[in-house]
Amino acid sequence: MKKENILILKGTIIFTPDSAGFEVRQDSYLVVHNGIISEIYKQLPAEYAGCRIIDHGNRLIIPGFVDLHTHAAQFNQRGLGLDLELLDWLNEYTFKEEAKFTDTGYAAQVYEAFTEELIRQGTTRAVLFATIHKDSSNLLCDILSRRGLGAYVGKVNMDVNCPDFLREDTQQSLRDTEEFFERWSSTSLVNPIITPRFAPTSTGELLAGLGKLAVKYNAPVQSHLSENPGEVKWVAELFPDQSDYHQVYNHYGLFGQTPTLMAHCIYLTQEAIECIKSNQVVTVHCPDSNINLASGIMPVRKLLNAAVQVGLGSDVGAGHSLSMTQAMVKAIQLSKINYVFDHQCDPLTLSEVFYMATKGGGKFFGRVGSFEKGYSFDALVIEDNTEMAQKASPVERLQRYIYALDASNIVARYIAGQEIQSRI
Numbered sequence: 001m002k003k004e005n006i007l008i009l010k011g012t013i014i015f016t017p018d019s020a021g022f023e024v025r026q027d028s029y030l031v032v033h034n035g036i037i038s039e040i041y042k043q044l045p046a047e048y049a050g051c052r053i054i055d056h057g058n059r060l061i062i063p064g065f066v067d068l069h070t071h072a073a074q075f076n077q078r079g080l081g082l083d084l085e086l087l088d089w090l091n092e093y094t095f096k097e098e099a100k101f102t103d104t105g106y107a108a109q110v111y112e113a114f115t116e117e118l119i120r121q122g123t124t125r126a127v128l129f130a131t132i133h134k135d136s137s138n139l140l141c142d143i144l145s146r147r148g149l150g151a152y153v154g155k156v157n158m159d160v161n162c163p164d165f166l167r168e169d170t171q172q173s174l175r176d177t178e179e180f181f182e183r184w185s186s187t188s189l190v191n192p193i194i195t196p197r198f199a200p201t202s203t204g205e206l207l208a209g210l211g212k213l214a215v216k217y218n219a220p221v222q223s224h225l226s227e228n229p230g231e232v233k234w235v236a237e238l239f240p241d242q243s244d245y246h247q248v249y250n251h252y253g254l255f256g257q258t259p260t261l262m263a264h265c266i267y268l269t270q271e272a273i274e275c276i277k278s279n280q281v282v283t284v285h286c287p288d289s290n291i292n293l294a295s296g297i298m299p300v301r302k303l304l305n306a307a308v309q310v311g312l313g314s315d316v317g318a319g320h321s322l323s324m325t326q327a328m329v330k331a332i333q334l335s336k337i338n339y340v341f342d343h344q345c346d347p348l349t350l351s352e353v354f355y356m357a358t359k360g361g362g363k364f365f366g367r368v369g370s371f372e373k374g375y376s377f378d379a380l381v382i383e384d385n386t387e388m389a390q391k392a393s394p395v396e397r398l399q400r401y402i403y404a405l406d407a408s409n410i411v412a413r414y415i416a417g418q419e420i421q422s423r424i
């Protein structure tokens with residue numbers, strides 16, 4: 001291996017090989033070959049003599065964060081209309097904001113700012129909704145690629161039950177989606193994902209066409225599921241032939257037939273939980289959004305006990321921040337509120353939410369989110385040089401960073417072995 005292809009970082013290394021606890025390697029060397037983790041050493045072997053070593057002293061080195069669900073086009077709308085529930089919030093604010101993305105000039109401005117904030121917050125991989133507009137969706141992929149981020153990007157599909165200015169012709173929607181796939185399928189860090197907005201804004205014809213595209217491109221799928229009681233009732237009225245909300249997606253091959261993410265998953269029947277599990281659908285907990293729109297509390301402990309995969313999402317703009325540390329904190333806080341009312345459901349632990357925000361969510365991207373051998377080197381270096389840091393254990397320092405410090409404590413970011421610069 002040529003020495004210029006080897007990167008070595010020294011510091012206090014923390015990650016979660018599984019959700020039960022942290023692996024801590026104090027004062028150690030993390031060795032990366034061509035962007036892939038090779039080994040962690042306490043003493044650096046002689047073969048690495050002469051390689052470039054970045055010595056971070058006592059700083060924490062942790063995996064980069066994975067945001068499994070957020071809406072890039074809603075970045076400018078953060079904090080607005082959050083006294084409404086889902087369906088009114090969509091009609092009063094969200095659809096009007098997303099309509100602006102016919103203008104690629106506006107899209108460029110928003111998507112540049114959004115991408116900068118993702119980087120600043122330490123998110124290294126994200127699964128994104130754009131809008132129905134093909135040109136501005138392409139622009140989002142261009143910007144993410146240029147900045148070196150890892151992402152799945154969805155050109156959104158909607159052909160019914162939405163304002164005229166956002167309603168697509170079904171066949172045009174499918175053609176645009178296929179063009180988007182042709183353009184982005186074989187790129188390395190930024191890839192397309194099939195994205196019907198949710199069942200209510202989709203005809204059966206659209207869902208059937210998207211199911212065929214998912215098979216043709218072996219493409220991942222994302223959508224929303226069972227977020228709000230009014231939405232769940234509406235889906236039952238719109239799709240009377242399906243026994244349950246999730247069956248609408250399942251019927252059209254959009255529920256685990258290829259890797260699938262479903263955001264929210266709050267109001268799930270036992271049948272839905274079993275289908276999610278057997279189809280290996282990944283559920284996404286969006287605590288900030290679920291609080292803001294008074295949607296409810298996702299039954300995370302119940303899903304984990306049923307061996308369902310759960311990741312974390314910031315869900316901007318219903319969530320008001322792209323911070324994944326705040327998503328972790330809110331996931332724990334919500335689980336504690338839930339515990340007060342239901343002692344059967346233990347609160348989430350720090351290592352469980354950290355796992356969700358790193359290796360758990362990272363699985364959707366492959367070997368991402370951990371520092372085990374063979375994983376992509378996606379990492380953050382955290383500076384917490386306070387008096388408390390001198391006295392605390394590494395896990396206490398991580399806990400304090402997650403709860404009480406912020407993005408300004410991130411001093412370096414790596415994605416697939418490349419250092420990524422925040423401009424702030």
Ligand SMILES: O=c1[nH]c(=O)c2nc[nH]c2[nH]1
Pocket residue numbers: 071086090094197198224227289315318
């Ligand atoms: O939180 C949400 N944000 C959205 O944009 C959306 N669309 C459908 N369902 C949704 N939920």
